[in-house]
Amino acid sequence: MTYSFIKNAYVSGFSKELTPEMQNAYKRIPESVSYIPHESFKFPATEHELFGADSVEIDVPPWNHCPEVPEDTPRQRKARKALSKEDEAQLFLRFNYARYRLGELTSKQTRRFSPRRSKEMVKWYQYAQATQTSIVEANMALVMAMARRTRIPHVDFPELISEGSMALLRAIEKFDVSRGFKFSTYACRAILKGFNRLATTSGRYVRRFPTGFDPNLERSDYDVLKHEMQRDNAVDDLREILATNRAKLTDIEQTVVDQRFALKSGGKKKTLSEVGRHVGLTTERVRQIQKRALSKLKDMLNEEYLAA
Secondary structure, three states: OOHHHHHHHHHHHOHHHOOHHHHHHHHHOOOOOOOOOOHHHHOOOHHHHHHOOOOOOOOOOOOOOOOOOOOOOOOOOOOOOOOOHHHHHHHHHHHHHHHHHHHHHHHHHHHOOOHHHHHHHHHHHHHHHHHHHHHHHHHHHHHHHHHHHOOOOOOOHHHHHHHHHHHHHHHHHHOOHHHOOOHHHHHHHHHHHHHHHHHHHHHHHHHHOOOOOOHHHHOOOHHHHHHHHHHHHHHHHHHHHHHHOOOOOOHHHHHHHHHHHOOOOOOOOOOHHHHHHHHOOOHHHHHHHHHHHHHHHHHHHHHHHHOO
């Protein structure tokens, strides 16, 4: 029985054990969880040191900058307080310890399902997500700064931000705090590699498709022009048939057609009631005469033009 099947069976059969929010979090837990190991993870006191009531509280200002939305009035932004090396190390230890515990629980859950373990898995998954969010918010300014200094042809600034953010997430998952380096040093290299990949992909695309998409160039009006040309030709043919009366219309039929459609005179078209008042007939009678005249014209067109 696969872990995915166990998750689905749990959510459908034991949904009372978890709140709707916890159920959604449980569904997002991957089948295998990777983490960067640390020697302190094997000690029982590590959990209390990192997540206990006496653990260090780290203040990370929320990131609220939107590069796509220009500001009418420039505002002076307060300088963001950079994390100390100790706070940064603490965050990464929490992040990887949460993933370490989640990976252990996931492995046990695969072998033997337990509703109580499910709640524990959700707890550590939420710890990992919250800590990752704090690390991202503390380092998004790095992505912005590097994106402003980078110029890649045919790549917009929001696209650079997107690629830099993805590179930042990958760097967070792979950073080993035990080596003693600042995360910004590692993240800068990862973001630059992401920008280089984006430049290579963009350059390859431009070489293959040197012309950008232009809706005015891509849209063809051939069908519209062809339809208008056919309509004009059909009108000319009808005028010729009416002028020579090859359809053998009666005088009243010619009058009705000319008044209704103004093909011969080229004047204003009239309604059935207007034509009826002109020729002294009822509206219904004019409609019958029009129908018969149009049928004769259609037969003549089929015989002389469309058949050819």
